[in-house]
Amino acid sequence: MQPVQIADLQHHVGATVTVQGWILTTRSSGKIAFLVLRDGSGYLQCVLSRKEVSEQVWQLFQTLTQETSVAVTGSVRAEPRSPGGYELGVSDIRVLGPSVDFPIGPKEHGTQFLFEHRHLWLRSRKQVAIAKVRHEVEQAMRDFFYDRGFVLVDTPIFTGAIGEEAGNLFATDYFDLGKAYLAQTGQLYVEAAAAALGKVYCFGPTFRAEKSKTRRHLTEFWMVEPEVAFNDSNANMQLQEEFVAYVVSRVLDRRKEELKELERDVTPLERVLPPFPRISYTDAVAKLNTLGSDIQWGADLGGDDETLLAKEYDRPVFVYNYPKHVKAFYMKENPEDPRTVLNDDCLAPEGYGEIIGGSQREDDYDRLLARIKEQHLDPEAYRWYLDLRKYGTFVHSGFGLGVERTVAWICGIPHIREAIAFPRQIHRLYP
Numbered sequence: 001m002q003p004v005q006i007a008d009l010q011h012h013v014g015a016t017v018t019v020q021g022w023i024l025t026t027r028s029s030g031k032i033a034f035l036v037l038r039d040g041s042g043y044l045q046c047v048l049s050r051k052e053v054s055e056q057v058w059q060l061f062q063t064l065t066q067e068t069s070v071a072v073t074g075s076v077r078a079e080p081r082s083p084g085g086y087e088l089g090v091s092d093i094r095v096l097g098p099s100v101d102f103p104i105g106p107k108e109h110g111t112q113f114l115f116e117h118r119h120l121w122l123r124s125r126k127q128v129a130i131a132k133v134r135h136e137v138e139q140a141m142r143d144f145f146y147d148r149g150f151v152l153v154d155t156p157i158f159t160g161a162i163g164e165e166a167g168n169l170f171a172t173d174y175f176d177l178g179k180a181y182l183a184q185t186g187q188l189y190v191e192a193a194a195a196a197l198g199k200v201y202c203f204g205p206t207f208r209a210e211k212s213k214t215r216r217h218l219t220e221f222w223m224v225e226p227e228v229a230f231n232d233s234n235a236n237m238q239l240q241e242e243f244v245a246y247v248v249s250r251v252l253d254r255r256k257e258e259l260k261e262l263e264r265d266v267t268p269l270e271r272v273l274p275p276f277p278r279i280s281y282t283d284a285v286a287k288l289n290t291l292g293s294d295i296q297w298g299a300d301l302g303g304d305d306e307t308l309l310a311k312e313y314d315r316p317v318f319v320y321n322y323p324k325h326v327k328a329f330y331m332k333e334n335p336e337d338p339r340t341v342l343n344d345d346c347l348a349p350e351g352y353g354e355i356i357g358g359s360q361r362e363d364d365y366d367r368l369l370a371r372i373k374e375q376h377l378d379p380e381a382y383r384w385y386l387d388l389r390k391y392g393t394f395v396h397s398g399f400g401l402g403v404e405r406t407v408a409w410i411c412g413i414p415h416i417r418e419a420i421a422f423p424r425q426i427h428r429l430y431p
């Protein structure tokens, strides 16, 4: 008999099947006993009646402990009060792998302890729900771009050129060529690809040796980065709002159970519809001052400023055209105010802060070269990148959305470290 997954039980009502999984809980009341089984696809209540099972199975049940792997055989019945809507009337249980003293019980554990046991903690209901939301988010992203004719381009992790900030690079020895840097972004490479393919995106891990220990920072995180030939900054923001709205609606649509498990209030998510409000950096600073922040024109928005500003809106908000000197070298100078660049940050509601950084790219050879020199970067390392401005330069824009920040926001969890299976932080490399 082929084992059946819990998620497929609906097709087996009335039949006798075997389900393989791990034991979540057991309880018994003399004549009747229950165990809740999980197999990754769902949760299943299994019911044993002392009258109907052999003495051997009844005794075996008494020895079962949390996280024992088992094969349970029984008949499937619809049971609306049961999690998942089905129940198994057990006839046989076979232990596949015992589990003695599983370290994570129903009692409260400290954060440190849980992250030390991340490999086991992943099995808990909440962590399973987060993993499924993340999976949906990533699939929605891929579908969004695929359906709109974007070509996926995989960009290198070992790079010779810096993308964002020299101060937080991870470097490694690279044979006779000196240092290679782990990619902070795939952007420079998708810019080259955009000139070949028009609309492209990359999707992969990125690395930043940031010393920040905030709830918004990891040293390794996943980023999706579209790049579009002939899009200006306005078109770029329009793409971002359509993208974010699509991803959120996909999760609302297909991951109701998981959002419920996470006790996520979905009302604020249901409001995530285009168009998103847009406010210039200059206006944002003025507004922040009236809201009690002492930010001065020229400073980057800190996490607290982002939260304060985002509270003013009922959906994500774009802050656009930041001062040139707080942003990366590749952003296009604003022709109407050369102190600023044509960029945007998209701030999520509910205190989640920046989920997207995007910009129109500097497409003028001389200005880009000047910016590279200003930032004391090596023009030789950027020769190929400058070439794009030499051979058929083109208006183009793109953005990067951080997967973990987006998942944390959609799940409503306070810290992004739970939004990835094995988070990498300054003080965490295990497991």
Ligand code: 4AD
Binding pocket: 163, 164, 184, 185, 186, 187, 208, 210, 216, 217, 218, 219, 220, 221, 223, 225, 226, 354, 355, 356, 357, 358, 359, 398, 399, 400, 401, 402, 403, 404, 405
């Ligand atoms: O604003 P950032 O640095 O932009 C770029 O990397 C551009 N090259 C993107 C582009 O235009 N193609 O990063 C983009 C997003 C942020 O908005 C945030 O969501 C996420 O990446 N991010 C981080 N997430 C987790 N931990 C960190 N240390 C992060 N740094 C950035």
Ligand code: MG
Binding pocket: 345, 354, 356, 357
């Ligand atoms: Mg940014």
